[in-house]
Each structure stands twice: as structure tokens, then as C-alpha cells.
Amino acid sequence: MSDAVLEIKSLDVDYGLGADAVHAVQDVNLTLHRGEVLGLAGESGSGKSTLAYGLTRLLPPPGVIAGGEVIYHQDNGDTADIMRMTDAELRRFRWAQTAIVFQGAMNSLNPVHKISTQLTDVIKAHDPASTPRSRLGRAREMLSLVGISADRLDSYPHQLSGGMRQRVMIGMALALDPRIVIMDEPTTALDVVIQRQILGQLIDLRERLGFSVLFITHDLSLLVEFSDRIAIMYGGRIVEEAPAADIYRDSLHPYSDGLLHSFPALRGPRRELTGIPGSPPDLRAMPTGCAFHPRCPKAFDPCAADLPVLGVPESHTAGQQRTVACWLHPIH
Amino acid sequence: MSYLLRRVAFYVFTAWAAITLNFFIPRMIPGDPVQSLITKARGQMTSDAIASLYVLFGLDPKESVFSQYFKYWGQLLRGDLGLSFTFFPSQVSEVIGQALPWTLALVGITTVIGFVIGTALGTLAGWRRGSWIDALIPVTTFLSSIPYFWLGLIAIALLTGPDSFFPAGNGYDTGLVPNWDWEFIGSAVQHGLLPAITILISSMAGWILSMRNMMVTVAAEDYVTVAHAKGLPERRVMVGYAARNALLPNVSGFALSLGFIVGGTLLVEIVFSYPGLGFLLYQGVGSKDYPLLQGIFLIITLSVLLANFVADLAYMLLDPRTRREG
Amino acid sequence: MTASSMKSSASATTEVVLEADGLTKHFPVRKRGREVLSRVTRMVQAVDDVSLTLRRGRVTALVGESGSGKSTVARLLAQLYPRTAGEVKLHGKPVTATSGKRFRAYSRQVQMIFQDPFASLNPVHTVRYHLTRALKIHNRAGASKEDLENALTGLLARVQLTPPERYIDKFPHELSGGQRQRVAIARALGADPEVLLADEPVSMLDVSIRLGVLNLLRDLKERLHLAILYITHDIASARYFADETMVMYAGRVVEGGDSETVTQQPAHPYTQLLIDSAPDPDQIAGYRTSEKDRGSGEPPSLINPPSGCRFHPRCPHVMERCKTDLPPRFDISDGHFAACWLYDKEKA
């Protein structure tokens, strides 16, 4: 695998301050490599979105970054910690380096501005020297890149279908040639047919443009097909991280296993579906030890007592690039 | 243009309703209007004069309501609102025409300025929650709870006086002849300042508050986050994304609450003896000048309708979703 | 349980409970602008000529993309909308009640579960209120307080919300999504219906909770021999939980048959597209651009639906005929049919 573009180091994200704080993301370490699609999965409330917004510092109040670093590696080898950027630096950094595509495209596009305005104002903000004509040209280019005819430039968001809007968002995300695109459930509101169209297009573009993708969804079967690597979150922590195929074929963490056995498969033999018993943890009253232990079919003594650390499991070689946080799989 | 058409239909209907209501108002009066006029004179008129007044007004109660109604419409279409009692035999339309410009200027300008400033402050307050400007909110709440007229009274008590820059009443210096010269305009502005400030203080608070709340709501919308994520300059995000959207409900709120605002501002005119419709209304009430009251009510309603329509048009321009094609 | 208790469970599994024949629903579109002057009212042809049968003890899945008219079918079956045309037969008898006593009698037998468990329970009422109302409306609350209490406990037990006292006095917001959906199901069961119309009962639920609710539905089917209409857009879940599957496209049923057959050997090009598009973990990193353009274009407008086969503008196998003639159902194999000219045997 190629080198890292983004390194998340022991990132903590809270909602609220002091004793009332909800620790929505805890001690997350994650590396995004150049050109890869990193999938982030986990059930609702596990902290996926919080992580994504937290690392870009877009989390609205009462969210705060309680600690950690997010190191961005520039092409020239320089690094910058997003957490230490000033507002102005952040503004310059955003979109030029990391773009975000949100879940609901209708809500991501400003309903009162034309598509063209929304495409060009970001170019203008980062390249004030550009001419309106060149900006418009770029906007047109981006639209055709995502398969929308340029005459849609003058449309307002409400005049486009859901799929088209989502594509506009993707086009907008790519307008400044960012190194990283973060996508938070970009297709859950869409139809499977359109979902496939859009994601197919995105893969194409990635191959051509070479950006990295952090892809968030709770649809594991989609992730497995779509991403290179997958990280599974539970209760605000990463519990397993591995190449997609490894997770699918040989998940180590019982929670990953449970997730995978919650999806009916369309093709192939009928698998047995076991699901995951119990309900997601309450972030305010997290179980001790491994947060998953109350629901874990394989829980044993240490699970309730101690927090398992994420690491390369003993049973695997370090070269395999997978980590897990489970007492069943002691780490090196 | 469906939206526009629907609105137009609505305005036509409302105008009709208001006019019809207006027709029935004097028909609800106990006794007859002339009696009120006589009463008003209070000793300045001998009781023998009554007879002559009946002759003057030529009241004919023996007509069917229907034909009266049609007659009324006919008169309206000719711009004839009847004769004022107080200023007999002046036409009500003439009396109102004299007062209307003042109200339009005072109420119109202050309402718009109040809306603009209030919205701007509300935008800032909502955007910078917790900053000093947000601390304005309780103060403005208190101010907006004060009835317009009382604030006006206090302003008069505190700020006017023989040596004060602010005159205590009237629309312009006595002795000046309304004219488009600087002396007159300056005087009119000087006289309008205090009432205007009163209206501004009272009315602005509402806008600040609703705009602030809308801003807080809108600031949490995804597209605002996206705008931040796009690295747009803060001003652009605040104005182009957050405020632009937060404004929409405020504009339609503006249109709808015009009726309330006008009601409130009329009182300011009363307190400041400003020669506008509000003061005329007050005079009309005091002297039971029903034709005048009717006329004022009609004109106010129609003006509010018109203003509403303008606000609607503004809304249409602001919100592309209402501009849906065919 | 009235009629059903007399029959043996063997024969019961095939007994038709609810039938829809040529069900059609057109919603008028609000007139705009100049149209006000014209006499023609435009219609959203949300559901067109849909026929289906629900059998005792069987789950029938209705799949299709968003906006294809699935919910409308369910609501028509529940008599929540007046229908434009067609017939609904309960135990072979046509029903027309949309209000009043007759509707109540109908709703006793046909109950509906809504897509969103977060929205289908009134936030201001407790679980007890919801269930008590369901029982009371259908006179199943019993004479005494105890009867009612027993009935409530029974209901909660049936949807595996045990112990009942832990849930009975809770407000919806105090329950998890899965629990809420169970309460919604319990409410439907409160009428002791024969038919359950489940409109996307799990699409709003978390992956790990979905399964529990679906398993519960299956369990109910097996224990209570309910006829269940399972509406979803997740065709994979239809494969797993439904005995039969019908596929809708733009207000029409385009294919139907045994679930396994429909999902594994889809006949209609739309079904094929749908199945092709569904994420497939076995095809790891399979998101490369496929050679063939997958179903280009957008779902059709239902106000001016395409003539002939409604899928023809997007269909890779489109023929001249598709553009003009509406394809009828063609039987492909036992119970498996598709409304597509490709299967017109006479043509060949």
C-alpha cells in the first residue's frame, strides 16, 4: 500500500464539557493511505459521523475535540496537524485538501443558490485570482465529470433529483482536486440502482484522480464490495481494522462477525443470519472493559474487566495489516 | 407563476372581504352617526342645529342593504369614501390623502429599517451565539414588551423640551409650508426622528429575536456545515448561506405581521401627534367620525395588503422554490 | 380467532385471505397557473392495475424502488385511501368500507405496520395507551381491568417484550427502535388480525436490530398463521423472509413468484437491474465500471408515465413493441410471471 495521507492519532471527541461530556469518539487511531478507499462501519450511534466531523473540525457545538492529533501529509512531504490549525489555516486547508460529501444531498446544497454559484464560490474562495469565466468552466467540467449535462448549471437544487444532487455534491467535492474525500453515508437515501451508478462513477474518478476516500456507512455489504480497507467502530472506538476481504471472510471481532451475519445476502447460498443480540451501548454509561461484552456471545472473564487494546493479533503476521481490539485475539 | 397567481387571488379575496367588512361596520352603530357629531360639539352647538345637520348629511335609511352595498361599491370605485364629520364637508378621501404620506413615510420607512436592522442584528446574534450581541436579546425582549405608546411618552418626557433638538409633536415646524425644499424636509426629518426611533426600538426586537432563532436553526443545517467545509470566508457563509436561508421565514413573517406592526405604529403617531393616519384614527375615534374611521380602516387594510404583496414578491425573488416553472 | 381456528393448519397455509384485483390509485395533482383554467386534472398514477393475493401463513414481499407505489398499495389494502379502481376482497368478499363501523370491522382483520417505528407511535402516549386503544376499539379489552391487563401482557409477550411491566408504562422515546417496532406490531396484533400489512417495517432500524423484528414477523406467521405483506426495497431481505416476492416498477407489478426464483433467476429486466445493483460482498472491489451502462436514466414520472411498458426508456432489451403496448403478465414457470414482452411466447 502507498504512504499515508492522513493519520489520526488517539483522537478523542466529546459532546459537552467536563463531567457531562459524552465521549463519542475515544482514542481512535486510523491511517488513510494515498489512493485507497477506507470504509468505516458500525451501527448507528457508534461515532462514525462524529469521527468524520471531528477530524475536519466541523463538529457543531457542543462537540469539542478533547485530544489527539490528525496529521495531514502534504504531497511535498510536509505534515500539518489539523487540530492545531488556526481558523484561517483551516479555511485554506478545507476542500482544497479534504472535501466532504454528506448523507443528504438536499440538505447539503443551499436551496437558494444556483448549482453554478455553489460550485464556483468554493473555487473563488480558494483561488481568488481566478476569473469568473474560468470558474464557470471548471464548474461545467466538474458536472460533466459526474455525468450531468452542463445546462444544469443554472438549476436550483430543488430542480434536480436526489441522485443528481448527490452527484453535484461529488462533483463539488472534486472541484479543487482534494487529496482526501470524506463521505458520510452518501447514498443511504438513494435507490440501489442509483447508488451503484454513483459509487461506480466515484471509483472511476478515484482511479483517474487518485484521491483517497474515507467512506462511512452502516451497510457492510456495500462497504465490503466498495472499499479497500474497513474499520469497524463500536461504542466510539475502532474494534477492528483490516482489508475488506479479510473482514468479510475472516472477521476477528465478534461484533464484526455479528454485523456481517445481520445482512441477508442476495446471491449465493442462503446464509444463516444470527444478528447481534441486545442493543447498542449508552455512551453515558459505557460498560467496563470491552464495551461489547454485554452483547458478546463469546465474552469471557477479561472482557468485563479490561479494555482490549487495538493491535495486530498474534495469530496474524504484522504484514497483513490488520488490527483488532478483542481479548479473544491477544495482540503482539 | 402558480405561486404568484394564488397570492393574487388571495389578495383580491382579502380586499373584497375587508371592503365588505368595512361596509357593515357603520351599520352596526347604535343610533345614528349624526347624533355622535352633535354630541361631539358638546355645548358649542345649539340643539336646534341638529335639525340642520340631518338635512346636511342627507341620511336615507330606507334603502335595502343590497342596493346600498352596490352603491357603496360604485362610490368606492370612484374613490369616494363619503364626507368626514369632523372636517365636514371635506371628502374622507381628501382628509386621508393628506395624512397618508406621513404615515407611509414614518411607518413605512421605520418598518423597513426596523426589519433590516433587526434582521442584521439577529443574524449576528444567531451567528455569534454567546457573544455580546447575543446579550442584547433580554434587553430587546424587555423593550419589545413595552407598548409603543408608552415608550413614546417616556421619550417625549425625557428627550423633548423647549431647548431640545427633538420636537414633541407635529410633522414639521409650525409655519412651514409643505414643500420640497430643504427647510421643510429637514424639519420633517427632525420631527419624525423621535417617533421613528420609538418604532424602531419597539419593532426591532421582534425581528432580532426571530432572525436569531432562525439563524440558530439554520446554522445547524448541513449546507452551512458544507459551506464551512468548503473553506468559504466566514462572511460568505454567514450571509450567503445561513442568513440568506434564515431570512425566508422572516420575510414571510414580516408580510404576515405587517397588520400587527401597523396597529402598533399608529399608536406612536397618536402619542407624538404625528399628522398621519394613526392620529387621524384617534381623532376619528374621539369624535365618532365613522366615515373617516371606515375610510382609514379601508386604506390601512389595503396598504397592508399591498405591502404584503410586495413582501410576497420579495419572498418569491428570495426563494427559488416558489419560482417553480409551470 | 374465528374462522381460522376451524381449519387445519395444513389447508390454512394456502387459504387466500386478502386479494387485490386491478388495484389502481391516481392522486390528483394540485393545479398550477394556467392549468386552473383547463378542465383536465393531472394525476399521479401511483398504482396501476396491481393484483396480488395474500395467503394464510405466508409472507408476500413487495419490492421496488422508492416511489414505485408500494406504500400506496399497502394503504389501499388497509382501506386508508379510497381507490381509483379495482377491488379488494377479504375472504372472497369485496370490501369498500373506508370509514365508520364497517371500516372498523375490516381493520380488525387487516392491520398495518408502518415503516418508521419512530414516527408510528404517538410520542405523547404510553405503550399502555397504544395497546389499550387497539384492544378497546376492537372490543378485545375484556370486561374487567384484569382482563385488560392480561390481554396487554399477552400482547407484549407475543412480540417478546418481556417482562411486560418493564415496557408497559414507557413512552415511545424511552424505547429503542426495535422495541418500538415491536410495540407497533403488538398494536396491530391487538386487533387479532388475519392480515398484517408491514410497510418497510425495518428500513429505519439499525442493522443489528432489523433481524430481530424480521424474525419476529416470521415467527408470528408461523405461530399465528398470519398472512403478511412485507414491503421493502431491500430485495435481499425479501429473499430471506418472504415466500413470494412481487416486484413493482412505477406503479405496476412487473414480476412475481416464489422469492428464491425471483431473486435468483430474475426475469424482468428491471428486476435484473435491481439485483445487479444490490451490493454484493462476494464481489469484492467489484465497483469497477461495468461495460454495460446500468439502467441509465431516472425513474419515470408518474404523472406522464411512459407509454407501453413503463420501463422501456431504461430497458437494455427494449423492442419497438415495448414502447407502445402494455405487456400483460406472462407466466414463466409455475407461479413465476413477468410483465415483459420478452416472455411473450406467441411472439416467438
Added chain:
Amino acid sequence: ANTKSASNGVLNVGMPNGPQTENNNPFLNTSASRSLGYARVIYEPLVMYNEVKAGDNTAPWLAAKWEWSDNYRKIVFTIRDNVKWSDGKALTADDVAYTFQLLRDNPGLNTDSVKYKDIAASGNQVTLGFEASQFVNQKKILEQFVVPKHQWSTFSAPTTETVKNPIGSGPFTLKTFTPQTVTLTAREGYWQDAPAIKEMRYTSYTDNQAQTTALATGAAEWSFVFIPNYQAVYTSKDPQHYKLWFPPVLGIHGLWFNTKVAPWDNKFLRRAVNMVVNRDDIFLQGEAGYFYPKVDNITGIPTPAGEPFIAPEYKDKKATMDVAGAKQLLTGNGFTYAGNVLNDPTGKPVKITLTVPSGWSDYVTDLEIIKDNLKDIGIEATVDKANQDAWAKALDTGDFQGALHWTNNGNTPYDIYQSIMDGALFKPVGTGGINGNFGRYENPAATAALSEYANAPDDAARTKAMNELQKIFVEDMPAVITSAANAGGEYSTKNWTGWPDGQNQYAPAQPTLENALDIVMRLKPAS
């Protein structure tokens, strides 16, 4: 504020009447010219009549001479011949006759309702003939102003004419009109010596408060307005110059009883009330110590204007507070007390509802005082503040128990008594359209005396009738008179002197009355 004032020959007059519309019709008291008073300096009366003065109260003006004959059924005016209209035409007897014809032919203009019959002009004389004696209407006829025939004959509807360009014989002509201020300038060619005032500005202030402020700051130098606590608000601001003078005229305000409602049909009860009403409080608190002057003669005739008319037996009879006497009067006439409560002869507690328009603050105050006073003799009163229309209607139809109201005024106390006691005006309770006698007072003797007075052939008969009327009134007390009607004003002697006052009672100091012209002519710049 604007205080660039009158030293340069300008007199600033103010009235609290709100913005005006341009209407200079001198006949209509709704017109701006009448409500602000500037009609008085444009149009001139035939005779200047001073109603505050008893006797010797007429002075020739446009008419050099006038003569009544035929027991006040005929009058001959001799018109001056050096008078010119402001457009230069001469004022002739024809103009005078035409003015009276206008009044006769247009009841809408004839707000005094004088019944003119024959009108004839010959030479410089105008002769008017009447059906009945006009003794009681003398003032109205003498005071009539004159309009130019050559202008008014062109008006098709004089009753709704707004006379945009008034032509008068007075010393001033209209210069500019704005809703707020009307400016008049002294004209050339006035028949008398030109007034010292070169320009008059009539400003219509929006309300009493604004008018008071204007007076207090000197922006207005002459006005007629009610000022509560006038010392504090007005005169104290410049005690040397700021003056007010409100002499009474022959009209009154009083508490009218509905004499058809028991127990108020009982004259002893009414007289008892008269004995406890505190007129001092009413004068000082309700009328701010000046506005409607106190009337304390028991006959209700305001003094000094009515002095000559008061019967010898009542000359010094003052209405004074006498609670004990009142109680005695009551208990002596069938009324009883149960504790503090007065019961009428039938045993019912005596109560009264006093009706008043809600916004009339002085009346309300007066009634509050009366209510308190009534408590002293065990009568429970309620002040019912009604809507003005409702109040007017209640009085019109007799649907009230007690109410404050005014009477007409004139050149004799006849108008007062006629308003209160005339049986000719009587209409039964429930019937409206009444022109006075709101109390439904029925006494043939009073009616006869009134008619006697109006038509008496000579002064002796008139005196007799007047004495009779006073006797009936004092005996029956159909209304309790509280205050006199006034004809006064506030003025400042800072820039102009020569105003009428207690020492020099040549005219009532009200800018809207006919006498305003007289005052204007006499004002001189302060040295």
C-alpha cells in the same frame, strides 16, 4: 420647537384640533376656519356682541345702527358704506341681505336655527321680518357675519362648499393653508384703522397636551384649551405674561335627572342633592379651577353675565353645602334612613346611576365628586362610563337616571331654562330626537313662563316671566347646575398687550368667537 415669534408683527394662535383639511366655509363649525377661528378675522359681524358683560354689551361693526321694532319681530340694519371686500368690491346692503337669504334657504348653514322670514334690502338698509319675537335670539342675529354675494352666488352647493379662496371684509386675508398652520396677512384697504398685527398664524396642535406645551413655550400666544393644573403646567412658566381668563356666559353644565324615573321624580330628593353637591371641588378638581366657572347662585344663572336677570328674592341666595339641611329636607318629606342608607317613601333604597362618556375626563371627575357627595346623604351612586354614542342615545331617549349635560346659551338665561324645562320640547321616555329637556320635565307653568318670556311685549312682562321661571327652577330643581359654560382663553402678554381680562371685560378671550376680531383690533405690540 419654534419660537421665532411675534415681535415682527406676528400673532401665533393655537387650537388643539389636530390636522385640518382646507375648508374655509365660515358657516360650518366643522370647517378649519371655524375650528381654528380664522373665519372671525376674515368675515365680520354686523354687531360686536360681548356676552360676558351684563348690559351695554353691543357695539356697532358692519352695521352702524340697528333697530328692533314690532316686539322684536322686525329689525332694520343700517350698513356702513365705506366697507370694501378684500377683492376691492364694496360691501353693500345686498350682501347682507344675501347672507340672511343663504341662512334662510339653506338650513344646513343655519346652525343657529333662527327662523328668518322676510329679508329686504333698500339703500344701505336691510330689513328682516320674523314670525315671532326674537328677543331671545337677538345675539344670534346681531352677531351674524356677512359674506360677499358676488362670490357666494356662484356656489352651487353652499352647504358643502369649502371656499378655497375666501373673500371677506375683515382685516386679514388667507395667505397659506397647510393642515398644520394657516397663515393670514393684514390686507390693504380695510375700512378701519389697520390692526397692529401684520400676520396671524393659526396652528392646529394635535391635542390638548401639545397645545399646552406650545403655550408654555410661547410658541402659541393665544388659545382656548383645557389645561389641568394650569399653574404648574402653564402660568408658572412665565407668571408675568402667561394669563388665562375664562368668564362665564349664559349657559350652564349641570346634573340632569330623569324626572320620569322614581324616586327622581321627587323634587325634594333633587333639591337635597342640590344641597350637597360640592361645586368648589367640581370647579377646582374637575375644571382645574378655571375652565367651567363655578355657578353658585341658587337659580343656576351664571354671574356676572346673568346678574341683571336674577330675581330680587334670589339675589344673594348661594347654593352652599348643607348636608344636615338636606337630610332634614328628605326626612321631612317621606324619606327615611336605615342606618346610612336613604330609603325613598316606598321604602326602597335610593340609588342613582350617573352616565357619562368614558373619555370626557372633566365630566367623569365631576361625577366622581358628585358620587362622593351623594354618599353623605346615603345615596349610592354609580358612575357609568359609557361609549359616547351610547351616552348620547341614552339621553336622547330618556334611558338614564342622572347625567351631566349642558344647556344652550344665549343673550338671556332663557336658553338655560328652556333647555331644561320647556314642555314644548318634551318627548316621552323611549322616544328620541329630543332637542333639550332630556330630563323629561313636565310642568305647564314652566312651559307657559318660557313662552311668555320669549314673546312678552315688554320688559316688565319679561322680568315677571323670568322671575317665575327662577322660582319654578329653584322649587323643582329639575337639574343641579354645577358650572357655567365659558368663553375664554389663554394668552401671553409678552409680545402683545391689550387683551381682555377681569378688569377690562370688553370681550371673552376666545380666539374662535366673533369677538376675536375685536380683540385682534385692540392688540398692541408690547413695548
Added chain:
Amino acid sequence: MATPTIVDATPAAAVKVKRQRLRFVANPKAAVGLTMMGIFILLAIIGPWISPYDPSARSNALVEGPSAEHWLGTTHLGQDIFSQLLSGTRSVILVGLLAGVIATILSLLIGVTSGYLSGTAAEGLSALSNVFLVIPALPLIIIITSILPKTTDVTIALVIGLTSWAWGARVLRAQTLSLRRRDYVEAARATGESTWRIIIFEIMPNLTAVIASNFIGTVIFAVTSEITLAFIGVNTSGDNWNWGTILFWAQSQQALAQGAWWWFVPAGLAIALLGTALALLNFGIDEFVSPRLRGNGKSKVKTVDGDTVRMRVGFTPVLGFGRKDEP
């Protein structure tokens, strides 16, 4: 009611009901508003009894400033202004509440019906409320009340109530429209509930916040209207004191010019305070309905560098490197 607060009853917000009461009072604005309102209502009840003088009783202390005998001074008739203020509270509160109740009932009837039912009747009702909304209410009220032969508190309240329901009806209609297609309403229908039961038991309870905020808005409007009417002399009937009557007398006796500030300042302040109390209550409701509006305690945080920054959208503050409060 110049504040057009758009009440946004999002389903998520409407969900929390149980904790409602406590949470509502926990809101500092609501708590202050509630306390102030409580005092006003208490005064409305006991005011006339505890007032030291008969508010109409005259004395010889004419236009005197505040003193030990007359805490807020006297009028031109020597009446005790403090007593007038106390006694006047009842009328103000009564008219406000009564008009509020009338308008709220009307707006409920009209708003909810036109929202829930469809068809011409509903459209007609909606058009009616729009008409009433646009017609300026205060001039209409002034004209109607000045025409009425006799005005008591009740008639005033009636007139205000009958003319000021439109705003509420509109808001309620919009809310009902959005609730009407909610699943739980449909579900209730599918269960077999009757229409009226759905309206009363399923829809109305979810409108409580809107109804309450609307009620308060109308009360504010009614109070100011009543006072305005009294002030311009339309309603000074009977011996019924209200704050507007005090101001009317102050104005007609030119208290300002007389320097009798005690005559009009307390009444005006009382109005402003009552208005503030009601406005605070309304904020409480707004914030309660739309949690986003709630002030979230601390708005400033200390960052790594020891700077204090404001929490705001778009720039999440970074507290430090490592969670400090972690054991």
C-alpha cells in the same frame, strides 16, 4: 404579537414528553417568566383586596408624588395610584387570559379542522384565517370597540379574542398539516380510531407546545390591546381600573407636563414587565420545542493554548492533547 416566531415542532423534539414539565421549568427563561407571571396572577387575585385605598376614592392629596401614605403618589383627584395599579392588575390579567382562551379555542377549532380535514370547507377556513391575518387587528378592534354601546372587560376580551385568532389558526393549521400524514396518525386510523378521537387524542397533544406559545402570544397582544384601548379612551368603562385607564388619566391630565412621572411610569413598567414575563415564557416554550435554540450552558471553552474561544459551528475547538478529566 409582533414577533413571528416560527415554532418548529420537529418530530424528534416532540418525542420528549415525559421529562417535559421539569425540563420546561429548568429553563431559566421559563422559570423567571413563570415566577413573574405567578406574581402577576396572584396580584390579579388579591390585588383589589390588598390595595391600601379604594382606587377611585378621592382625597385631598392632589397630584402628589410618592410618599409613605401613597407609595406611588396620587392623581389629580387624590386617588392612590398604587391602589389603582394593584386593582388594575385583575382586569389586565382577566382580559389577557380570557381573550387568549377565546382566540386559542377559535384557532384550535379553525386551525386544526382546516388542517386535518381537506376539501372546500378546510380551504375556506384557511382563507378566512388568512384574511383575518392580513386585516390590521388593532384598528379593527379600536373601531369595533368604539362602536359597541358598552364595553366591559368581557366584551373587550371577546372582541380581541374574536379578532386575533388568525395567527394561531395559521400556525396550528401548518402544524396539523404536517402531523396529519404522520405515521402515528395514519396508524391510529388504521387501528380504527374515529376522526374526532384522532384529532383530540392523537393530534392535539402533540400541538401543546404550539398551542401554549400561541396562547401566550395572544395574551401579550390582548393585554397591549386592552391597555391601548383604555389609553386612547375607548374603554374606560365603569370603575374598572386597568393600567391603561391609569395611563389614560395620566395623559388626559397631562401628567407629563405636570412632571407627575409617578402617574405613568409605574403602569408602563407593569405592562412591560408583564409583557416580558410572557415573552420569557414563550422563549421557554420555543427553546423547549426546538432544542437547538436552547442555550447550551457554556459557550466559551479554553483551548490547548490557554485561549478562550467561542463554540461555534464550523470550527470545533480543540481542548487539549489527551482528555484531562479522564481518571
